[in-house]
Amino acid sequence: MTDQPAEFSEAMSAYGIELDGGELEKLDQYLTLLYAANERMNLTGVRDREAAWMRHIFDSLTLLPILQQAEARTVVDVGSGGGLPGLVLAAVLPAVEFTLVESVGKKARFLDEAATALGCSNVRVRQVRAETLGAKELRECVDVVVSRAVARLPILLELCLPLVRTGGLFVAIKGEQAAAEVAASVHALGELRGVIVDQVRTPTGTLVVVEKTGKTPKRYPRTAGEPERSPL
Numbered sequence: 001m002t003d004q005p006a007e008f009s010e011a012m013s014a015y016g017i018e019l020d021g022g023e024l025e026k027l028d029q030y031l032t033l034l035y036a037a038n039e040r041m042n043l044t045g046v047r048d049r050e051a052a053w054m055r056h057i058f059d060s061l062t063l064l065p066i067l068q069q070a071e072a073r074t075v076v077d078v079g080s081g082g083g084l085p086g087l088v089l090a091a092v093l094p095a096v097e098f099t100l101v102e103s104v105g106k107k108a109r110f111l112d113e114a115a116t117a118l119g120c121s122n123v124r125v126r127q128v129r130a131e132t133l134g135a136k137e138l139r140e141c142v143d144v145v146v147s148r149a150v151a152r153l154p155i156l157l158e159l160c161l162p163l164v165r166t167g168g169l170f171v172a173i174k175g176e177q178a179a180a181e182v183a184a185s186v187h188a189l190g191e192l193r194g195v196i197v198d199q200v201r202t203p204t205g206t207l208v209v210v211e212k213t214g215k216t217p218k219r220y221p222r223t224a225g226e227p228e229r230s231p232l
Contacts, residue, residue: 004028008053011203017061019092026091026118027057033114034082041106043082059204060085063146063171064092066200066209070169072096072143078130078160079150083111085173086146090115090123099142100125101133131221134162140215141165148173151228153181153208154188158227161192162220164212170194171209178206188232192216 004024012019019027031052038044046052063085067075073096077086080100090098100115100123102108108127115123126133133139145160145168153172160170174181182196189195193216198209221227 005050005053008058011054011058012061015058015062015065015202017064023092027088030083030087030091030114030118031057033110033117037082037110037114041110043107043110054204056084057088059173059202060088060148061092062200062202062204062207063089063173066169066171066207067093067096067144070144072169074141074143075099076101076133076138076142076145076160076163078145078147078156078163080111080125081107081149083114085148087111087114087118087120087123089146090120091118094120094122096122098123099138101130102127103129129224130159130163131224131227134159134221138163140212143168145170146173147171152177152231153185154231155227157185157188157192157194157210158221158232161194161210161212162216166193166212166214168212169209170212171207174206174208178208182208191232192220 034043035049046055075096076099078101080086080102086098086100100111105127108125111125139162142163145163147156156172164170193214194210195213197211200207
């Protein structure tokens with residue numbers, strides 16, 4: 001088995017995340033698949049595979065404690081891209097049902113192929129826009145929705161909160177602009193029936209945790225593309 005970088009192992013220990021050898025092996029296999037596919041399409045800008053253990057794998061795994069505390073049984077990853085964070089989390093949470101939402105066809109095909117190669121039978125890939133799922137099929141029925149590096153928070157709230165059941169959570173992995181994005185989200189939170197209950201600083205970013213406090217008005221989400229063109 002390939003050894004993980006010391007920085008990754010130390011961060012995992014400090015954060016209280018424990019994985020067994022088989023889970024670490026599966027994550028190593030995921031990185032192999034990711035970098036092989038990255039030769040054909042743009043899935044990651046992190047060229048150094050060793051750095052990816054912190055910037056991709058650990059960053060995704062920082063969501064684990066929240067998912068476990070919430071006792072999530074259904075998780076949707078909006079804008080999954082190369083499978084971050086959804087596929088990484090699915091690899092270590094086999095009892096949780098994950099839906100990876102990715103509208104770009106070649107990326108969705110990679111997710112399907114990678115999930116199969118990793119033996120993640122708990123993964124379903126949907127090549128569709130989040131607005132479509134939030135309007136009807138998965139409206140207000142998901143325990144936890146997650147998203148990483150997709151859009152600014154006011155936009156993400158409209159894409160993601162309609163999917164979350166009342167009392168469930170939306171968690172966004174954010175970077176250095178987290179505080180500014182939170183400040184810009186006051187109107188969107190009120191419109192979409194969400195409240196920020198925590199902001200967790202991690203070694204790789206900030207987790208913005210939003211609780212769904214009531215049913216999202218039927219007018220949201222707006223039609224595909226409108227949340228990006230005219231954020232709440």
